[in-house]
Amino acid sequence: MxxxxxxxxxxxxxxxxxxxxxxxxxxxxxxxxxxxxxxxxxxxxxxxxxxxxxxxxxxxxxxxxxxxxxxxxxxxxxxxxxxxxxxxxxxxxxxxxxxxxxxxxxxxxxxxxxxxxxxxxxxxxxxxxxxxxxxxxxxxxxxxxxxxxxxxxAGLTSYHAVAGLRHALGEGATAVVIGIGGLGHLAVQILRATTESRVLAVDVREDALALADRSGADFGTLMRPDTARALRARSGDVGVDAVLDFVGTAQTMDLAVSVARPGGELAVVGSGGGSLTVSKPGVLPAGFRLSLPFWxxxxxxxxxxxxxxxxxxxxxxxxxxxxxxxxxxxxxxxxxxxxxxxxxxx
The missing domain is CATH 3.90.180.10 (Medium-chain alcohol dehydrogenases, catalytic domain)
Known part of the structure; x- marks a missing residue:
């Protein structure tokens, strides 16, 4: 064969x-x-x-x-x-x-x-x-x-990542998906099917945002200097409840931290080589929770x-x-x- x-x-x-x-x-x-x-x-x-x-x-x-x-x-x-x-x-x-x-x-x-x-x-x-x-x-x-x-x-990893955040994604919650590729576009659909949250999408490509829209995202934006402000505006300026990062670079992790509300959650799925520094006091929101879901x-x-x-x-x-x-x-x-x-x- x-x-x-x-x-x-x-x-x-x-x-x-x-x-x-x-x-x-x-x-x-x-x-x-x-x-x-x-x-x-x-x-x-x-x-x-x-x-x-x-x-x-x-x-x-x-x-x-x-x-x-x-x-x-x-x-x-x-x-x-x-x-x-x-x-x-x-x-x-x-x-x-x-x-x-x-x-x-x-x-x-x-x-x-x-x-x-x-x-x-x-x-x-x-x-x-x-x-x-x-x-x-x-x-x-x-x-x-x-x-x-x-x-x-692609489906299972996204499903597992969403499952770990589902407790934070009740009615009125906001979730951000960073990276709308093979996994990210499925994460958008899984969020829509299994949670009551609004779903915001971020990518560097216009065609990826079009894919996010077809997958049911409520809002999509390119990765730009004002992206954090745009995402916060969509959450009523309080910050988002959960971020799923399917890229995992320093830039995407920084974005996730900047938009998370106190008690917010970040699931890093992508292996882009980024890192976060955990310290108290520090820049991470109070009550911030980080997970590294695998498959x-x-x-x-x-x-x-x-x-x-x-x-x-x-x-x-x-x-x-x-x-x-x-x-x-x-x-x-x-x-x-x-x-x-x-x-x-x-």
Whole structure:
């Protein structure tokens, strides 16, 4: 079968022919119908030797949807022919958090040579994906694969981040989403579907603000010197209740702090290299709470799939055949992608 493999750190992944995997034990073989591509993949490709614990080579791809085609003798709870989305973070499988479906916060994460599908273990940018256990699969019914695949990261990570802030987003609350890309445009929709808050959007691109508008944002503004003032004006000049930062640079974090009201919340999802200094006294608002959400739980993935199935969540996608993955990666690297890039086997 064809697969997009990372064979050397800092080098472009290469499409190669590899043997089709055969499931053993509790493993499940999924024929891939769609695989999402995101900036996390670029972080893996660009990593210097020794930064990540992963052993080369391996197939990329942690956003995967497809159809079950074969089962190991110990696999249970799923059936051949069932369409599924793959829960991407794979933990040790035996700690209390993994047992509860919280592989994203596996207690043994720092000791593993992998972090999930396409992250040290062979992923879904291939014709087939071997999944360690049926517990990492969520049924999708007739949901289109190009919609389902991005839910396993772009949708799940956004859902998990919003869930951590939901207690602060009751009637009359205001939430700001910074960075309206593959994750941000879904965060806008999830906020609209699961909270009563007003949703304000910030980006550096006009087309991203148009995407925010299509996703249901109440207001959008470019990142400018007066952005904080514009956002505060929309909150009645008291500041906003929560900020979701999908960029994570020093500039976006500074903006978040400048618009948060006392007791406000900031969830930093993006890995843009920014930092905050925590001190008392200091510049952070009184009662300010900071979280660093990572991915999400299997239970939350089922919730994301349900939202998409109800029509409340729709991923804006651009499609590329698997054979054109290098072109798709280059387009993503140049910032030319709208929404989420999805690779489809040729």
């Amino acid at each position: 064809r697969a997009l493999r990372l064979t050397a750190w800092g080098k472009a992944p290469a499409p190669v022919e590899v043997d089709r995997p055969v499931p053993h034990g509790a493993e499940v073989l999924v024929r891939v119908e769609a695989a999402g591509l995101c900036r996390s993949d670029l972080h893996v490709v660009d990593a210097a030797p020794g930064v990540l614990p992963y052993r080369l080579p391996f197939t990329l791809g942690h956003e995967v949807a497809g159809r079950i085609t074969a089962l190991g003798p110990g696999a249970d709870g799923v059936a051949i022919g069932e369409r599924v989305v793959v829960y991407g973070p794979w933990g040790c499988g035996s700690c209390a958090r993994c047992a509860a479906g919280r592989d994203n916060y596996c207690d043994r994460r720092d000791t593993l040579a992998w972090h999930g599908s396409g992250l040290g273990r062979d992923g879904g940018m291939a014709e087939y994906l071997l999944v360690p256990s049926a517990r990492q699969l969520v049924p999708i019914g007739d949901l289109p694969a190009d919609q389902a695949a991005p839910l396993s990261d 999400g739980t299997r239970h939350e993935l089922a919730g994301v799939v349900a939202l998409a199935g109800s029509g409340a969540l729709r991923v804006e996608t651009e499609h590329f055949p698997l054979s054109a993955a290098p072109e798709a990666i280059d387009r993503l690297r140049r910032g030319g992608t709208r929404g989420r890039t999805v690779l489809v086997p040729d």
